Amino acid sequence: MNTNKSKKLNALDVQSPEPHLLILWHNGLSFNEVVEKEIDKRGFQGLVKQKGSWPNGYFSRNLSKFYGRKIENIKRKTDEVGEGDFIVFTFWDDAPVYELRETSRGFETVNRAVFDLKAALRSLTKSNCVHGTNSMAETRHDFRLLFGKSILEQKRFEENHISPLEILPGVDGWKTLGEAFSVLNDCDNYVVLRNFEGLPDEVDFTEHGDIDFLSVSWIFTRDLLGAKPLRKAVNSRHYEISMASGKTVKIDLRSLGDNYYDLAWQKKILMDRVQQNGVYVPDPENHKYSLIYHALIHKWYVSSDYSIVNNLSESAGMSVTWDDNLKKLTSFMYDKRYSFLRAMDTSVGYDPRYTPSGLSEQIDKIEEIGLCDVQPFKVEAWKNRFNSSYFIA
Numbered sequence: 281m282n283t284n285k286s287k288k289l290n291a292l293d294v295q296s297p298e299p300h301l302l303i304l305w306h307n308g309l310s311f312n313e314v315v316e317k318e319i320d321k322r323g324f325q326g327l328v329k330q331k332g333s334w335p336n337g338y339f340s341r342n343l344s345k346f347y348g349r350k351i352e353n354i355k356r357k358t359d360e361v362g363e364g365d366f367i368v369f370t371f372w373d374d375a376p377v378y379e380l381r382e383t384s385r386g387f388e389t390v391n392r393a394v395f396d397l398k399a400a401l402r403s404l405t406k407s408n409c410v411h412g413t414n415s416m417a418e419t420r421h422d423f424r425l426l427f428g429k430s431i432l433e434q435k436r437f438e439e440n441h442i443s444p445l446e447i448l449p450g451v452d453g454w455k456t457l458g459e460a461f462s463v464l465n466d467c468d469n470y471v472v473l474r475n476f477e478g479l480p481d482e483v484d485f486t487e488h489g490d491i492d493f494l495s496v497s498w499i500f501t502r503d504l505l506g507a508k509p510l511r512k513a514v515n516s517r518h519y520e521i522s523m524a525s526g527k528t529v530k531i532d533l534r535s536l537g538d539n540y541y542d543l544a545w546q547k548k549i550l551m552d553r554v555q556q557n558g559v560y561v562p563d564p565e566n567h568k569y570s571l572i573y574h575a576l577i578h579k580w581y582v583s584s585d586y587s588i589v590n591n592l593s594e595s596a597g598m599s600v601t602w603d604d605n606l607k608k609l610t611s612f613m614y615d616k617r618y619s620f621l622r623a624m625d626t627s628v629g630y631d632p633r634y635t636p637s638g639l640s641e642q643i644d645k646i647e648e649i650g651l652c653d654v655q656p657f658k659v660e661a662w663k664n665r666f667n668s669s670y671f672i673a
Contacts, residue, residue, distance in 0.1 A: 305366045346448060361409055379392045428449055497535050603658070
């Protein structure tokens, strides 16, 4: 493998000029001038230095929010960097070039110039008191948490002077749900699968009112939101997040590879996501079929709440029944080569009667008694306490 192969990323991956930041933590403050000279020597533009200060009792909590799962032992990291004032250096790389480099998390595609700057500074300081961003994605994450603003709103740092926050977003509970989603938008790749109508201003607290997230990593999303578990089950993904008002919001966390949906489908949902009122949601097609799948496969009962599936079809000029929904879902899954799966979260139901194998097994049993060419019938009535299935010949 050629680990030095350079490449320029497309416009979706990077912007030019590209913003970056470095943090010189408290125990490394004596190297302040060294850092500034290295940034200038390497040709970076628009350097701005700002002092950061976190109140007593908040340093470890802020640091934990900032690093998340990248740091296993937050006390050790706090002792290493020093609990005190620090300096944030922000600057621009006018000609970003990316290449594959070995990092502490394995091989990653990083901004070559900024990565080399950070490596040189850590060598000069002989410590890990220098933190730096390796990519545009990391800059979006770090800037949003440190400054409470989106990096995409900054034309040039020297023209948009803002100070680092004393308490990072969500550390003392979220001021509003909109604040939580603004952080997710810059820091995570997620969608709200359903029940997103009215978000972020309104939350539905009815039976189906939990906010259902799908993201690349449920652990990353959990830590970013500061979510706490609602159940003790090992595989449960039911959590709640705290608001500064003292209220809590229930959420469900789903992620790539957890079998909640087929992995290829999960990736497609995230790739085709759209933004609605500042919240990322599935595009109409994936929303429709994921909702039908959720009702038929994950649920043992179809309540009147799920009339939204029919409403989606009606809005497209079609009026369908649940019999039609089952046919359309089966056709959609077959055409996309998606599989019907039992979710790893054991609290999620799995009704195999609506899967191709489940339907085939039931039809085979009926045809054994001489009834041929049977088709599913009264599908909505299947979801009842008697666990009955209906077919018509």
